[in-house]
Amino acid sequence: MTVAHLASGLMEEIAHHGEETYPDECCGFLVGTADNDDRHVTRIERAANEYEGERRRRFVIRPEELQRVEDGLEGTSLFVLGFYHSHPDHPARPSTFDQDHAWPWYVYLVQNVERGRAGEIGAFELEAEAREFRAIPLRSAAPLRTSL
Secondary structure, eight states: OOEEEEOTTHHHHHHHHHHHHTTSOOEEEEEEEEETTEEEEEEEEEEOOOOSSOTTTOOOOOHHHHHHHHHHHTTSSOEEEEEEEEEETSOSSOOHHHHHTOOTTOEEEEEEEETTEEEEEEEEEEETTTTEEEEOOEEESSOOOBOO
16 A cells, blocks of 8 residues: 655645635645655645636646656656645545546645645545545654544
């Protein structure tokens, strides 16, 4: 089973990003290294929520932004491991929309933001054959509130 390991301070960065963009969803990239089933996230890269509808319930990251981040990682040992986004006033678990737009192998972090304050965070991966999310362990160097 995949385990997501986050470097110290990243949980706080994601929580702060969610609070900043509230009541809209925030989003971004999880960057780091992979070792077998372990994903070691060493930094995050914020992304613009480009959804053209109600950003309070949806997010979209343009492919050009993913390409920009991947180009910036070229020549390093780092790559995009997954994505994070917030759920304003909703639980820290993926929505049907999230599931329909997810890719296998990547880690997905969902940060709950309740009335402008960051709450629980959940870590998930998409099972390729079932096309369903499953919760995965989330480890951090800092204390965190998880929904697992």
